[in-house]
Amino acid sequence: MKFVAFERAKQGTGASRRLRNAGKVPGIVYGGEGEPQLIELDHNALWQAIKKEAFHSSVLEMDLGGKASQVLLRDLQIHPYKQQVLHIDFQRVSAKTKIHMKVPLHYSGEEESTAVKIDKCLVNHVLTELEVSCLPADLPESINIDLSKLEKGATLTLNDVALPKGVQAVLHGKDNPVLVSVVNPAAEEAEPEPAAAPAAAPAPEKK
Structure with missing residues (x-):
């Protein structure tokens, strides 16, 4: 799967909140030979992507500033009750490293x-x-x-x-x-046996 990311200059709670209000998702990509890099993604495109199983379990191709690199999804933070991705982490992968x-x-x-x-x-x-x-x-x-x-x-x-x-x-x-x-399927419960008829009361003795 391919997706597009953009470089993000500012960090911090306020900057992330402004990004989310503008329909963007703050994120980071780390690992490999490069330094950790702040990124942002379009929220609607990302929301559709995370619905696909392959986005969570396969090597992804990230286009960042016109340069492609292979990454793995490593962390995804979603709002507890809104349909909103709050933050996303990716890890770079090397073709020669397991x-x-x-x-x-x-x-x-x-x-x-x-x-x-x-x-x-x-x-x-x-x-x-x-x-x-x-x-x-x-x-x-x-x-x-x-x-x-x-x-x-x-x-x-x-x-x-x-x-x-x-x-x-x-x-x-x-x-x-x-x-x-x-x-094995649950055994059918045996039908309960009918209750025994109550014993007849003894006849009263004649005086």
Whole structure:
């Protein structure tokens, strides 16, 4: 994805407020060989961009003053109740330096699996994104995982998935995390047995 940024000369709370009132978003780009640089972006264009998954998980091409550079979105501050981006941070990337990024997991085919189609099981997506390490050119926008072979009682782990070429998972204490688990359908509750009829009262004794 490509976007256009402009150099920003002033900083501070007052300057940022004036930018927001003018329909702009203050930001910063840092990292790489250059110094941190203050930038501003058009708010409406940015608001449309952040709705796209790729803007959050892929290498972006930033046009700043007619010069293109590759960056990653690193921080996004949004107003708690207004549809307004307050501030945005980008990190420059180098083609020869590996990056760490969280990539969304896209699951498909579970409706065709025997676990769902025949056994009526529930499929639980334990992880919806995966942190990976790779060169910028190898960073996938998403990782697609086919669940059409799932069976009742199955568990899909990271070792069961082939990652794209050049991509390695970044694991934090878990060697083989669970991605998907199959949950058996809840057993139907047995109908309650009818209550026993009350015992007949004994007949009164004759005097």
